[in-house]
Amino acid sequence: MTKTIRMLDEHDYPYYKAMDTGFEFDYIKYVFNALVHENNRLYGLFIDDQLVSVGGYSLYAGIYVMLGRLRSDRRFMGNGFSTEIASHVMHEALNINGIRWVGGNTQEHNMSAQRVLEKIGLVPYITMYGALTKDTTVLESGAEPWQPITNPERKKEWLHQTYIQTGAIFPYECYYSFPASAELFQNEELKQWSFYENPEKTRFLITKYDQKKHHYLHAVYPWHDITSQSGLWETIATDYQKPLQQTNEETYIWMDLTKEKTRNLPANHPFELPSPWILYGKEIN
Incomplete structure (x- = not known):
């Protein structure tokens, strides 16, 4: 078994489409190309030739990075891949010159996503509807x-x-x-x-x-x-x-x-x- 993490591009869409994320409506499928260009990046964790976890970031005003788009294939959950991809994405984002703030957003009921964000060193700021x-x-x-x-x-x-x-x-x-x-x-x-x-x-x-x-x-x-x-x-x-x-x-x-x-x-x-x-x-x- 070979595990790799790399930046995704528009040619990787078939890999993403093949993931079983469990989302009834997954907006990433509809805007995939936009999320790999300009101020947006997506990264993927592969097991051999299968994409099993995804995360990305968007850059705002040259100094803010918002992490997100965390998705994992349900068939590979429980292996820590979400935390691993989130940590990798944050490391890549922090290499951008001038970054002064990095964050992430998750719903209050999504305890697993909250644990991932806390594991990579982020703290809660505010809760909003x-x-x-x-x-x-x-x-x-x-x-x-x-x-x-x-x-x-x-x-x-x-x-x-x-x-x-x-x-x-x-x-x-x-x-x-x-x-x-x-x-x-x-x-x-x-x-x-x-x-x-x-x-x-x-x-x-x-x-x-x-x-x-x-x-x-x-x-x-x-x-x-x-x-x-x-x-x-x-x-x-x-x-x-x-x-x-x-x-x-x-x-x-x-x-x-x-x-x-x-x-x-x-x-x-x-x-x-x-x-x-x-x-x-x-x-x-």
């Missing part, structure tokens, strides 16, 4: 939507005050959150994201389009008063119409909510709250 809804009517008050922020400096002021200065976790994409830094907020992204401010200029909101399994309007709001801010949900509902009208597929509003935020939701709230995600990570000196 990816709350989904298609209808915000219950949360609306009839107020006017908030005013857009068009001044780039005002956008940066808000981000510095609420995220960078505090080191808070910023939901950069659906499923992908990072400890905030100035590098995370590039000018091109600030142009693409929509920023809004309440009339009193005491609160702000970011909305941005994302696509993973489905289409999403990703709403980022850093405070706990999500049910008492007049006009907040009218603003989100208005922006939600854009992706809703542009796609003919499943489209949702996504908001990352801590457990504390979910406790503030009314009993008749409209959100689906799947198993929350735990963000693991560590800083690299």
Whole structure:
């Protein structure tokens, strides 16, 4: 028996397709080529000529690495291959110049993945629900939507005050959150994201389009008063119409909510709250 680990490329898709991962819907099969190019890498552990475990990473803003895509063939479980491939992937990622943080994300019920992340030295940062809804009517008050922020400096002021200065976790994409830094907020992204401010200029909101399994309007709001801010949900509902009208597929509003935020939701709230995600990570000196 020969065991090898190597980087995968698009020609390795048949090996991956032959794996028995047990996933009812495995998105990797649909985006395999994208995960082996540009800022994404996949690595595979082979026994002889059979792919038995996979892991990878994505690079963000030149300084963040998010580990993930851990998959193992069920016929080879119990051999420590998941930990071995995860350790190898992290070692490869840490060879990238300038990396300052490495992390991974897993659902709260996935104890085996949590053990793998802990074995390679990552610690839990925060637990968040990816709350989904298609209808915000219950949360609306009839107020006017908030005013857009068009001044780039005002956008940066808000981000510095609420995220960078505090080191808070910023939901950069659906499923992908990072400890905030100035590098995370590039000018091109600030142009693409929509920023809004309440009339009193005491609160702000970011909305941005994302696509993973489905289409999403990703709403980022850093405070706990999500049910008492007049006009907040009218603003989100208005922006939600854009992706809703542009796609003919499943489209949702996504908001990352801590457990504390979910406790503030009314009993008749409209959100689906799947198993929350735990963000693991560590800083690299």
